[in-house]
Amino acid sequence: MVAYPIGGSQHDLSRPRTQNRKMNVVLINQYTRDHFKSVISVPLLDDRQEMDQALMTKIQQTNNSVPRLFKPKLSGLRLAEDSRYSRDMPLPPERRSKKYVANFDTRTLVYDAVEGAQRISLFCPRLLNLWPLLRDGLRLNGAPVRLRRHQSLRFERLDLPKGARGVLSVDIDGVQLPLSLPPVATDLFAGLDTMITMVKDTPAQWIVDWANYHTSAHGVQGLVLLDNGTDADLMQETAARLVAETSLTRIAIVSAPFPYGGNAGGRFVAPAKYLQVAMLNLMRARFLAQASGILSVDVDEFVQPMQTERAHCTIFDMARARYLGCVTFLGSWAFVKDTKGPQPQSAHGYTDLEHPCKSPKWCMVPGGLADRFVLAVHRPAGLLFPLTRLTQVRYWHFWATTTGWKVPRFDIEATGSPDLELVQALQAHLPQQEDLGA
Numbered sequence: 001m002v003a004y005p006i007g008g009s010q011h012d013l014s015r016p017r018t019q020n021r022k023m024n025v026v027l028i029n030q031y032t033r034d035h036f037k038s039v040i041s042v043p044l045l046d047d048r049q050e051m052d053q054a055l056m057t058k059i060q061q062t063n064n065s066v067p068r069l070f071k072p073k074l075s076g077l078r079l080a081e082d083s084r085y086s087r088d089m090p091l092p093p094e095r096r097s098k099k100y101v102a103n104f105d106t107r108t109l110v111y112d113a114v115e116g117a118q119r120i121s122l123f124c125p126r127l128l129n130l131w132p133l134l135r136d137g138l139r140l141n142g143a144p145v146r147l148r149r150h151q152s153l154r155f156e157r158l159d160l161p162k163g164a165r166g167v168l169s170v171d172i173d174g175v176q177l178p179l180s181l182p183p184v185a186t187d188l189f190a191g192l193d194t195m196i197t198m199v200k201d202t203p204a205q206w207i208v209d210w211a212n213y214h215t216s217a218h219g220v221q222g223l224v225l226l227d228n229g230t231d232a233d234l235m236q237e238t239a240a241r242l243v244a245e246t247s248l249t250r251i252a253i254v255s256a257p258f259p260y261g262g263n264a265g266g267r268f269v270a271p272a273k274y275l276q277v278a279m280l281n282l283m284r285a286r287f288l289a290q291a292s293g294i295l296s297v298d299v300d301e302f303v304q305p306m307q308t309e310r311a312h313c314t315i316f317d318m319a320r321a322r323y324l325g326c327v328t329f330l331g332s333w334a335f336v337k338d339t340k341g342p343q344p345q346s347a348h349g350y351t352d353l354e355h356p357c358k359s360p361k362w363c364m365v366p367g368g369l370a371d372r373f374v375l376a377v378h379r380p381a382g383l384l385f386p387l388t389r390l391t392q393v394r395y396w397h398f399w400a401t402t403t404g405w406k407v408p409r410f411d412i413e414a415t416g417s418p419d420l421e422l423v424q425a426l427q428a429h430l431p432q433q434e435d436l437g438a
Contacts, residue, residue, distance in 0.1 A: 066188060069243050069251045072286075075180045076258070077110040077170060085172070088129045090270035103262035104272050109134050111155075111258065111278055113168055114286050115181045120168070122158040122179075123282040125258075125274035126151075134158075134170065141166035152374045154271050155278035182286070190290035192249055193316040194222030196283060197298050198256070198276050201230050201403055204238040209345055209430055210299045211246045216429035217305045218314040220295065222250040224287060226279050229257040252287060254279075280375040288366060293319055295363045296377070300401035301331065302345060303361070304394050305425055315363045318390060325368015326381045327390040331357030334396045335416045343400035346430055349423050352416035357397040362388070396422055 079085055086106040089096060109130060111123045127134060131149070138145055140160065148159040168179040195214060199207065207225070214220040223242070227235055235253065242251050261273030280296065288294055293316035297303060306313040319327045333355045334348040362380045364370055373382025381388050402409050 066250075068249065069239060069253070070188070071239075071253050071255070072182065072185070073180070074112040074254065074256060075110060075182070076112065077108070077177060077179055078258075079107040079109060079172075081107070083107070083172075085130065085133055087125075087127070090128070090272060091265040095265055097265070100262050100265055100272065103259060105259035105261055105274060108258050109170065110179060111256070111275075112282055112286070113179050113181050114282070115165075115183045116285070117184070119162045120160040120164060120181065121285065122147075122160075123278055123285075124156045124158065125278060126154065126270070127156055128270075133172065137171040139169045139171055139176070140164055142169075152277070152281075154274045154376075155281065157281070184286050184289075186287060186290040188252070189222045189224075189250055189288055191292050192222035193218070193220055193293040193295070193314070194224060194250075194288060194291045195220050195295045195297065196224040196226070196280065196288070197296070198226040198228055198279065199230060199299060200228040200260075201234060202238075202299055203342075203344075203403075204234065204241050206299050206344055206401060207238055208241050208245050210302070211242060211248060213302050213345070213426075213429045214295070214297075215247055217425070218295070218303060218316060221248065222252075222291065223248050224252045224254065224283050226276075226283070227253055227255050227257075228260055228275070254283070277374075277376055280377070284366070284371075284375060291366055292316065293363060293365055296375075296380075297361050297395060300345065300398045301361065302396045302398070302425070303329075304396065304421075305429070306393060315393060316365075318393065319363040319365050319368075322388070322390075324370040324381060324384055324388060325365035326362060326370035326384070326388045327393075328360040328362045328380065328385065328388045329390045329393050329395060330360055331395040331397045333357055333399055333416075334419070334422055335399045337415075339400065341400070342403060343398075345398045345401050346426055347400065348396070348398045349418060349426075350416035351396070351419040351422060355416070357395070360389070361395055 087104075087108075089101070089104050089106070091100060105125055108125050109127075111125065113120060113122045124134070135147055135149075136144075138147065145160055145164065148161075150157040150159065168181055170177045170179060195211070211220070211223060225238075225242075230238075239251075239253055242248065256275065256279055258275050260275050261271075263273070264271050284294070295303070295315060303315050306315065306318065315327070315329075319325060332351050332353070335350040335352065336343050336347045337350055339347065359378050361378070364375075364380055370381035370384050370388065373380065373384065379385050399409050
């Protein structure tokens with residue numbers, strides 16, 4: 001099993017850099033096959049059709065050998081509530097709202113520690129003033145260890161020296177806090193087109209419908225569901241229904257009950273929301289580096305079916321066909337007529353061109369050029385982001401499919417015109433639904 005640290009060596013470094021620059025669609029597709037072939041030891045075959053068949057057979061054998069559903073644990077290291085240490089809030093005290101203070105993560109030191117093939121990496125929220133505490137307190141086999149710090153806008157990755165192995169702990173005022181070291185498991189999603197999202201107390205039916213729609217419309221095979229503190233009984237129901245009512249090949253439900261964070265509170269202020277971006281990058285490193293594609297959309301968002309001449313083209317196919325291996329796309333709000341309160345996706349049947357959804361969503365191919373950069377909720381691909389926009393497809397953002405945790409949109413009146421394309425897509429890809437919004 002091969003592990004790849006974020007932002008660098010996820011690529012075939014034996015391939016000349018000039019050749020990477022000149023890759024066209026054919027070369028990217030060939031590269032994808034070469035990548036999976038090397039990872040899972042598929043023998044080199046001259047005939048491309050035979051090679052693809054052998055590759056799929058090997059992936060299928062791997063998929064059949066592990067359970068469909070698994071619930072991996074995160075290392076998770078948080079300071080005690082009575083600790084004299086805490087993360088300083090970037091916003092000045094006089095500008096902090098009660099909501100800002102309540103949502104800010106003052107205690108988390110480490111989200112997860114991952115043992116890769118070459119080195120151990122720690123994924124953390126922005127450490128800010130807690131950096132010296134973790135730097136000086138980290139122990140490997142009881143001894144201090146040197147760290148290489150990679151800071152991003154909303155999270156940090158700390159790398160131990162290459163080849164360092166052993167037991168991790170953090171010494172805080174003479175108390176040793178253990179830090180478990182789960183290995184990377186990128187083979188679990190190898191060759192699978194996979195979705196990822198974060199939920200909290202989201203109705204099980206909405207998640208099942210969201211998964212089934214994208215399985216039908218875009219061939220989704222894998223799901224990484226990040227659980228930000230959902231009620232235990234509800235998440236148990238969700239897990240059971242995902243197994244019983246979807247055809248997903250692999251489902252990972254990852255408990256991440258850390259503070260979600262909130263808005264920065266003003267322009268030119270350091271972000272106060274760390275969790276989701278950190279989890280995207282952590283999941284790529286720990287589980288998704290060998291996936292054939294990663295789609296990042298929320299449960300209240302459906303990617304429109306592809307309008308192409310091909311019999312069945314998916315958003316993953318579009319990403320694989322791009323030089324950068326990544327596409328981003330905008331959305332349209334969809335509405336429910338004369339209904340109040342939270343509603344499932346299938347209840348929507350109206351759209352309004354004057355209410356576009358301007359936050360881009362994305363689909364990426366691990367190992368592509370865009371994959372060299374830090375992932376973000378709306379702006380993947382780093383400096384290459386402006387080159388990733390796809391105009392042939394959009395997503396529907398369902399106005400009333402929300403529990404109101406952020407804004408109770410369902411209580412805000414919104415209108416539009418009947419959208420036949422939306423209704424037909426819901427009928428085609430959610431055939432079990434009888435009551436559609438139009």
